[in-house]
Amino acid sequence: MAASATVSAPRAPEGRTFFTRLRAGEETAYLFCLLTACSILLVTAYLIFQLWIQSSVARRQFGLGFLWTTIWDPNLGHFGALPFIYGTLVTSLLALIIAAPLGLGAAIYLSEMAPPKWSNVFTFLIELLAAVPSVIYGLLAIFTLVPLVRSVIGPALEHTFGFLPLFKGPIYGVGVLTAGMILAIMTFPYIISISRESLMSVPREQREAALALGATKWEATWDAVVPFARLGILGSIFLSLARALGETMAVTMVIGNDPKIRASLLAPGYTIASVIANEFTEATEDIHLASLVLLGLVLFLITIILNAGARLLILATTKAGMKK
Amino acid sequence: MPMAWRKFVNSLMLTVTAVCTVLTVSTLFLILGYLLWNGASSLDWDFFTKLPLPSGEKGGGMANAIVGSGQILLLAVAIGVPIGVVSGIYLSEFGGGFFASLIRYTADLLNGVPSIVIGIFAWSVVVVPMKRFSAISGGIALSLMLIPIATRTTEQFLRDVPNSLREGALALGASKPRAIATVIVPAATTGILTGLILGVARIAGETAPLLFTALNNQFWAKTWREPIASLPVMIYTHAISPYEDWHRQAWAAGLVLLMLVLVANIAARLILARGNSAFRP
Numbered sequence: 373m374a375a376s377a378t379v380s381a382p383r384a385p386e387g388r389t390f391f392t393r394l395r396a397g398e399e400t401a402y403l404f405c406l407l408t409a410c411s412i413l414l415v416t417a418y419l420i421f422q423l424w425i426q427s428s429v430a431r432r433q434f435g436l437g438f439l440w441t442t443i444w445d446p447n448l449g450h451f452g453a454l455p456f457i458y459g460t461l462v463t464s465l466l467a468l469i470i471a472a473p474l475g476l477g478a479a480i481y482l483s484e485m486a487p488p489k490w491s492n493v494f495t496f497l498i499e500l501l502a503a504v505p506s507v508i509y510g511l512l513a514i515f516t517l518v519p520l521v522r523s524v525i526g527p528a529l530e531h532t533f534g535f536l537p538l539f540k541g542p543i544y545g546v547g548v549l550t551a552g553m554i555l556a557i558m559t560f561p562y563i564i565s566i567s568r569e570s571l572m573s574v575p576r577e578q579r580e581a582a583l584a585l586g587a588t589k590w591e592a593t594w595d596a597v598v599p600f601a602r603l604g605i606l607g608s609i610f611l612s613l614a615r616a617l618g619e620t621m622a623v624t625m626v627i628g629n630d631p632k633i634r635a636s637l638l639a640p641g642y643t644i645a646s647v648i649a650n651e652f653t654e655a656t657e658d659i660h661l662a663s664l665v666l667l668g669l670v671l672f673l674i675t676i677i678l679n680a681g682a683r684l685l686i687l688a689t690t691k692a693g694m695k696k
Numbered sequence: 697m698p699m700a701w702r703k704f705v706n707s708l709m710l711t712v713t714a715v716c717t718v719l720t721v722s723t724l725f726l727i728l729g730y731l732l733w734n735g736a737s738s739l740d741w742d743f744f745t746k747l748p749l750p751s752g753e754k755g756g757g758m759a760n761a762i763v764g765s766g767q768i769l770l771l772a773v774a775i776g777v778p779i780g781v782v783s784g785i786y787l788s789e790f791g792g793g794f795f796a797s798l799i800r801y802t803a804d805l806l807n808g809v810p811s812i813v814i815g816i817f818a819w820s821v822v823v824v825p826m827k828r829f830s831a832i833s834g835g836i837a838l839s840l841m842l843i844p845i846a847t848r849t850t851e852q853f854l855r856d857v858p859n860s861l862r863e864g865a866l867a868l869g870a871s872k873p874r875a876i877a878t879v880i881v882p883a884a885t886t887g888i889l890t891g892l893i894l895g896v897a898r899i900a901g902e903t904a905p906l907l908f909t910a911l912n913n914q915f916w917a918k919t920w921r922e923p924i925a926s927l928p929v930m931i932y933t934h935a936i937s938p939y940e941d942w943h944r945q946a947w948a949a950g951l952v953l954l955m956l957v958l959v960a961n962i963a964a965r966l967i968l969a970r971g972n973s974a975f976r977p
Contacts, residue, residue, distance in 0.1 A: 397871060397873050397874075398871050398872050398873060400873070401872065401873035401876070402790055402872075404782070405782055405783070405785050405786035405789070405790055406786055406790065408778075408779055408782040408783050408786065409782070409783040409786040409787065409791075409796075409799045409847075410799075411779055411783070412779075412783055412799055412802055412803050412806065412843060412844070412847065413798070413799060413802050415806070415840065415843070416802050416805060416806050418817075418821070419806075419809070419813075419814075419817045422816075422817055422820045422821060423813070423816065423817070425820075426816070426820050473716075474716050474719060474720060475716075475720070476716075477712060477713045477715075477716030477717070478713065478716040478717040478719075478720045478721075480713050481710075481713035481714050481716060481717045482717060485710050485713055485714070486714070486717070494717055494721055496965065497721045497724050498720065498721060498724075499961070499965065500724060500958060500961055500962070501720075501721070501723065501724045501727075503894075503897060503898065503901075503957055503958065503961045504724075504727060504901075504954065504957070504958075505900070505901020505902070505903070505928060505953060505954070505957060506901065506902075506903065506904075507901065507903040507928045507931050507932050507935075507950075507953075508727070508731070508901070508931070508950050508953065508954055509727075510932070510935065511931055511935045511946055511947070511950045512727060512730060512731070512950075514935055514936070515734075515943070516730065557723055560720050561720075564720065588702050588703065588705070588706040589706055589710070590705060590706040590709040590710065591702065591705075591706070594709075614808060617810070618809075618810025618811065618812065618813070619810075620810070620811060620812045620903070620904035621903045621904055621928075621932060625932070625935060625936060645810060645812045645904070648812050648815075648816065649812060649904060649907055652815075652816070652819070652907065652908045653907070653908050653911070664816075665816055665820075668812065668813045668816045671810055671812070671813060672809060672810065672813045675808060675809065675810055676805060676808065676809075679804070679805065679808035680805075683804060
């Protein structure tokens with residue numbers, strides 16, 4: 373860049389064409405790196421292309437109606453995506469309702485309230501938590517969360533809120549609520565670490581001004597710091613939502629795998645990722661396979677849009693912080 | 697508002713946020729404790745040396761899954777690391793224009809693709825043409841997850857190398873590739889390596905992309921062109937099975953996998969935390 377221009381200028385005047393530089397190795401290295409980097413672009417484009425091609429049979433047969441057809445019965449040749457879209461959205465939203473307040477609280481504590489030493493230790497532990505593989509969450513959920521929901525949480529919810537259709541019906545332990553809970557546990561490390569970074573990128577003057585005006589620590593945090601970082605916090609929630617939507621293993625292990633739309637959160641459900649995981653190797657007919665790939669394409673598009681939005685929001689916060 | 701009330705709110709919220717933190721952090725210890733409790737009693741020498749037995753029979757181990765996971769990861773690293781690191785070098789040392797931002801953005805996009813969708817992709821480009829599930833397809837699936845991670849961490853650590861080093865190398869007459877190979881990349885090696893360890897630790901626990909690429913295998917995979925067992929898939933199949941003894945094996949496998957991932961993470965983060973202060977000008 374600027375540095376290389378100033379250095380190579382003195383010996384550049386004659387004959388430094390593309391080919392001499394190619395022989396000198398400079399352009400070769402550049403081209404090599406460029407081509408390798410291009411492979412990322414190609415792979416991603418090819419991924420979208422493959423999802424499109426492999427789902428063509430299903431797209432042609434069902435069209436957009438696939439998205440709001442409620443019956444999924446491979447044996448009879450009925451393929452509708454709505455139960456899975458519903459299950460995916462409900463479990464993810466449930467996860468966010470549980471994880472967002474907890475995560476935001478923890479992020480505020482770590483960035484604003486905690487003594488730095490404690491904050492570092494806790495942040496380290498939360499990063500470790502984010503590294504725990506999904507299948508291990510699933511393993512634990514099967515043997516702890518499922519019995520807990522079946523014998524304690526489910527009956528308690530039914531007892532108190534039983535008049536709502538949300539908490540009616542038999543309690544199996546596996547179901548939408550259990551899946552939402554395990555997803556909540558899996559998403560809050562992301563919410564915490566990204567929200568914390570957004571909060572920490574808020575300029576110090578913002579805090580100092582509020583404190584100088586006589587605000588308590590909490591008032592300074594809540595009225596001056598959090599509003600400043602709100603876009604980044606929102607971005608962290610979007611990003612976690614995108615992760616939750618695509619989460620496969622833990623959900624598959626506890627959601628009960630039943631492709632029906634039920635009002636009750638205690639009833640079993642199904643998500644897009646789970647049905648792909650369960651039925652992909654067993655699908656023998658082309659239309660079944662193509663429908664599963666089409667579900668994958670739907671999931672891909674939803675997460676991509678959420679991801680793009682989240683990154684823009686996070687970028688906006690960090691930029692705002694740097695400007696000040 | 698009276699001062700006493702404001703002070704009360706202040707300390708109340710301090711407590712509430714601290715409780716949020718403790719609640720979230722405690723899940724790590726719950727996970728660890730519960731896995732240790734159940735896993736340690738199930739872990740024995742057989743687990744590391746024997747093959748899984750047919751369903752329902754007592755005993756056996758997961759030797760093939762441990763080796764299989766290693767094989768798949770090896771392939772993923774062999775493909776993913778070179779591509780990722782070189783792309784990272786491009787982004788940090790040659791990039792700057794629109795095209796570089798496009799690649800940066802695409803890498804982030806690829807990183808955000810749900811792992812199950814990566815599995816579908818690897819299935820359609822490797823399993824379908826080969827007409828069989830294989831270790832190769834599993835490795836390729838995981839490498840696709842490693843590439844964006846490796847790219848972005850390499851770029852990030854190269855950017856942390858002070859510009860004075862670049863200028864110094866160029867001022868001594870080194871060509872740009874030479875400066876990159878002998879000065880800039882070596883200066884960031886620790887960071888890049890630890891970043892790569894974190895990336896590998898992350899893909900090591902991935903299950904979804906392996907379900908219909910590497911599939912599973914109760915025996916040793918003799919070649920790279922046949923289905924192969926891996927720890928995460930074994931944990932999955934054993935955990936959802938109805939057999940008591942398989943559950944025991946699942947706990948043992950879960951403990952081994954979690955320990956590997958956590959040790960890699962702790963080591964990498966400790967090295968990173970120590971190296972971080974060395975670079976600050």
